[in-house]
Amino acid sequence: MKIAVAGTGYVGLSVALLLAQHNEVHALDIVPDKVAMLNRGRSPIVDREIAEFLDGNASGERPLDFAATLDPAQAYGDAEYAIVATPTNYDSQKNYFDTSSVESAIAAIRAANSSAWIIIKSTVPVGYTQHLRDALGDDRILFSPEFLREGHALYDNLHPSRIVVGAPQSDASALAAATRFAELLAQGADLAEAARANEDGSRGIPQLVVGPTEAEAIKLFANTYLALRVAYFNELDTYADSRGLNAQEIIHGVCLDPRIRDNYNNPSFGYGGYCLPKDTKQLLANYSQVPQNLISAIVDANRTRKDFIATEIERRIEGINKPVVGIYRLTMKSGSDNFRQSAIQGIMKRIKARGVPVIVYEPTLNAADFFGSEVTHDLESFKQRADVIVANRWNDDLVDVGDKVFTRDLFKRD
Ligand SMILES: NC(=O)c1ccc[n+]([C@@H]2O[C@H](COP(=O)([O-])OP(=O)(O)OC[C@H]3O[C@@H](n4cnc5c(N)ncnc54)[C@H](O)[C@@H]3O)[C@@H](O)[C@H]2O)c1
Structure with a gap:
């Protein structure tokens, strides 16, 4: 055919x-x-x-x-x-x-x-x-x-x-x-x-x-559920971090329930990528005239999470004279080759808006700068120059500078 x-x-x-x-x-x-x-x-x-x-x-x-x-x-x-x-x-x-x-x-x-x-x-x-x-x-x-x-x-x-x-x-x-x-x-x-x-x-x-409309709804409701799940475990992590609790232990204990399951529960800087941000907002727009609380809360939760992460990073650089924040990879997931709407970009924007200079390590980006911030392919000088290294996902590249790294990748997986 x-x-x-x-x-x-x-x-x-x-x-x-x-x-x-x-x-x-x-x-x-x-x-x-x-x-x-x-x-x-x-x-x-x-x-x-x-x-x-x-x-x-x-x-x-x-x-x-x-x-x-x-x-x-x-x-x-x-x-x-x-x-x-x-x-x-x-x-x-x-x-x-x-x-x-x-x-x-x-x-x-x-x-x-x-x-x-x-x-x-x-x-x-x-x-x-x-x-x-x-x-x-x-x-x-x-x-x-x-x-x-x-x-x-x-x-x-x-x-x-x-x-x-x-x-x-x-x-x-x-x-x-x-x-x-x-x-x-x-x-x-x-x-x-x-x-x-x-x-x-x-x-x-x-x-x-x-029906075609049901098929369209299946797609948007599936992606919005995935965004909900990411937002949920991120909010759990925000709570644990704010109260000095071990988020990893809490998530493990929660997810042993077979109805909840131990997957898609690794905290991050927020849901991102090409689809989840636009599909959740689109579904929210489709709800106009239809009562809802949850769909708008998912969209809001992602923003709140990024604000929280940016504030945590700011805390890390308090007291450092002329601090520099290093962004380790712009990609959404390890192994991914594009950074459309990646959550770390939202963090980067917030840090820059607070007047802190940012450098970016992104080997797949062939440009001198990314939205005005220097891009480097030299990992060693990046590690030396950054006071805090912000990584949405951990990579063993960073093992020798572990004490500088800020990540919420608790389970070291996507
Ligand atoms: N990327 C995902 O994970 C994913 C998953 C499910 C659904 N979707 C949806 O599928 C659609 C495509 O996503 P994608 O990630 O494959 O996009 P993409 O940007 O990777 O690819 C789109 C391709 O379409 C080409 N194109 C643009 N206009 C065209 C035209 N008029 N005729 C022919 N080609 C044209 C572009 O050059 C590009 O190569 C989007 O609506 C997206 O929301 C994406």
Whole structure:
């Protein structure tokens, strides 16, 4: 089957490679460098499985039917499915969710192909897909939320927790197209996953075909729950730290309850990354006219946590003549290659606003400065010059300057 994918970022590229095991996949991007890299068998993003798939394809060990292109006619013409995985953003000041890249990708798909089933994989506001179907008079637009983590993008598609596709429940051909798409994703997943036994006694990867608006809500409520959990353990840590208690012991004791579980509970400077900040704020905006307390509290809690962390760092430098704060990595997680909306940037902003100079150690950033603060790749001089080294996540690079390090990474894991 010919399948097109618009956007070769974390979502688009991982889905494209997954599907290219059994289908002819053409992935389109508007950035020529990305397309050229992909056609040379190189990944534009850091992701172990994506690199392995591209290497295996180049060596012939894992043949894929995959091509990247800038040409909409090549990508979209004759495709049965066209997947949209382009960026979306939310501006809480203007209360505006920017879905323009999704709309321009859909316009380009329709200019080349009037019959392909369009599957939106980008995260969109609740109600968006139905609105677009109505506004364009196009009943071949569906939505499928993506649950991958950056750095594990293809892995998460090979081992999915669930596959969800949204189609209007009253439209038999849309339901059939949605079910078929879910099967294509399941077919691309690891064989062991396809045979796995689930906690509820079922076998295989759970596949849900629900309404498009419910599918959109699943994505935003799942991410907001994850943000809630991060905010919860961060607030626990703020309390323990303020009262001189051992947060690690408390978290361990709390999480031995099997209903709570010992995961996703490592304190940090706040939730961040590309998705959680925008998705929580977007869900909050979707609540206008609907009573709520918790969703706005999650958004507020993240701000309060960063204020608390900045104050703790300020305390550490009290009494030092002309102190310098070192920011160790701008990335959100260890192993990640991008720092979109990372929480440490919020800390950096707050420290600078208090008039304290900041230097940044970020080996993946090829620039002399980051928002006016010096960037260095020289770890040794960074360690010497900084009076306090602020690290959202611990790294053994810092072992010889452990007494200078400020982190809340209690369990030394993501
Ligand atoms: N990154 C994640 O962890 C993640 C997880 C789940 C869902 N999502 C959602 O998926 C969407 C994409 O996220 P991402 O992280 O893959 O983004 P990304 O920024 O990594 O990639 C987007 C790609 O789309 C390309 N692009 C932009 N406009 C285009 C157009 N008109 N046609 C074709 N290509 C175009 C960009 O050049 C870029 O390569 C977002 O809505 C995001 O919220 C992301």
